[in-house]
Amino acid sequence: xxxxxxxxxxxxxxxxxxxxxxxxxxxxxxxxxxxxxxxxxxxxxxxxxxxxxxxxxxxxxxxxxxxxxxxxxxxxxxxxxxxxxxxxxxxxxxxxxxxxxxxxxxxxxxxxxxxxxxxxxxxxxxxxxxxxxxxxxxxxxxxxxxxxxxxxxxxxxxxxxxxxxxxxxxxxxxxxxxxxxxxxxxxxxxxxxxxxxxxxxxxxxxxxxxxxxxxxxxxxxxxxxxxxxxxxxxxxxxxxxxxxxxxxxxx
Ligand code: PEP
Numbered sequence: 001x002x003x004x005x006x007x008x009x010x011x012x013x014x015x016x017x018x019x020x021x022x023x024x025x026x027x028x029x030x031x032x033x034x035x036x037x038x039x040x041x042x043x044x045x046x047x048x049x050x051x052x053x054x055x056x057x058x059x060x061x062x063x064x065x066x067x068x069x070x071x072x073x074x075x076x077x078x079x080x081x082x083x084x085x086x087x088x089x090x091x092x093x094x095x096x097x098x099x100x101x102x103x104x105x106x107x108x109x110x111x112x113x114x115x116x117x118x119x120x121x122x123x124x125x126x127x128x129x130x131x132x133x134x135x136x137x138x139x140x141x142x143x144x145x146x147x148x149x150x151x152x153x154x155x156x157x158x159x160x161x162x163x164x165x166x167x168x169x170x171x172x173x174x175x176x177x178x179x180x181x182x183x184x185x186x187x188x189x190x191x192x193x194x195x196x197x198x199x200x201x202x203x204x205x206x207x208x209x210x211x212x213x214x215x216x217x218x219x220x221x222x223x224x225x226x227x228x229x230x231x232x233x234x235x236x237x238x239x240x241x242x243x244x245x246x247x248x249x250x251x
Contacts, residue, residue, distance in 0.1 A: 002208045004037035004224070005164060005231040006248045007125060008238025009065060009093060009212075012044060019047040020054065025241035027058045035059055036251040037231055041238065042093050042125070045079045052088030063091030063125060066099060069112040081116040092122040093233075095151065097129060097170045107150025114151060118159050125164045125233065126152060127212070128191070132171035140169070141190050148194055157199045165209045166233040167191060172213025174235055181222045181229075184211045188228035217246030224250050 014022060023041060030039065042063040043051050052062045064087075068078035084092055094113045099105045105113075110126075117124045130143040144167065152163060167188055169179050179187075188209050196204035211223050212233035223229050231251070237243040 002206050002230055004251050005040060005208050005210055006035075006037050006244070006251070007040035007042060007063060007091070007093075007164075007166075007210065007231070007233050008244055009042040009096070009233055009235050010044060010047075010238060011065065011098070011235060013239055014044070014047070016046055016050065019043055020050060022239070022241060023047075023051045023054050023060070026244060027055055027060060029241050029245045030059055030248070033245075033248075035248050037248060039248055040091055040125075042091070042233075045084070048084065048087035048089045056088065061091060062087075062089045063093055064089050064122075065093045065096065067092050067094070067113055067117055067122070069105075069109045069116070071116060081113070081120040081122055084117075085120040085122055090123060091125055091164070092117045093125045093127065093166075095127045095147070097127060097131075097168060097173060101170075107147070110151040111154060114155070114163070118155075118162060123162050123164060125166055125210070127166045127168050127233070129168040129170050129213075135169060135171060140187055144187065144191055145194055148191070148198075153198050157203050160195070160199055161203055161206060163207070165191060165195075165207060166212050167209060168212035168233060170213075174214070176214050178214045178219050178223075179211070181226055184223055185226035185228055188226070192228050215247060217243060217250070220247045220250035 064084040067081040128147040130140040208230040215232040216237045
């Protein structure tokens with residue numbers, strides 16, 4: 001059975017001390033709660049080892065927000081999948097629209113990142129989604145299909161089974177605009193159908209597909225109530241423990 005997941009993405013926010021304070025707040029808030037979903041916090045690289053140690057006896061798991069597309073070597077400033085795994089992080093966000101747009105990460109680069117993450121035992125949280133013009137032109141299905149085919153559908157069924165997908169319409173990220181539950185369910189069902197066509201129904205049924213894009217306490221329940229929406233990837237609302245907990249409580 002697939003997991004319900006609420007995953008935070010802190011992006012480039014929080015100093016080390018602020019990040020430790022946020023993770024501590026969340027850990028305390030969840031100490032007596034029994035979340036009905038897996039809880040993941042995606043932090044900048046510099047927080048990973050400290051936060052992973054901090055939450056190791058709690059229900060919280062840790063994710064990186066990125067990893068390098070190279071194994072190791074002379075790539076100044078990069079952080080490899082092996083390095084991420086050595087911190088205790090279990091997940092790695094790959095293909096976030098901000099990385100695609102601002103750092104020109106194309107299908108080939110993302111395919112490399114996914115393979116390296118898997119080779120080092122990390123579970124990729126792989127982001128897909130269309131920009132506003134593509135949605136307005138009715139091209140959202142085409143876009144997510146190409147993103148899946150370009151970077152993931154080379155994987156074996158066994159490796160694909162380790163992937164968490166996050167559908168994030170770019171026009172909804174950080175904008176306050178959210179896809180309606182109907183819009184999100186429709187494309188999540190389409191994405192699951194593509195996975196079923198490629199890998200079979202059992203793999204598709206086991207694949208967690210998260211929604212991301214201005215998800216917050218007030219809209220999470222409506223989104224998560226849909227059969228093909230298995231949780232959320234949360235940016236802004238993951239930066240305050242109480243806001244993030246409200247989303248976790250939607251399950
Ligand atoms: C994100 O960056 O993955 C995201 C969904 O951001 P926000 O929740 O702020 O829209």
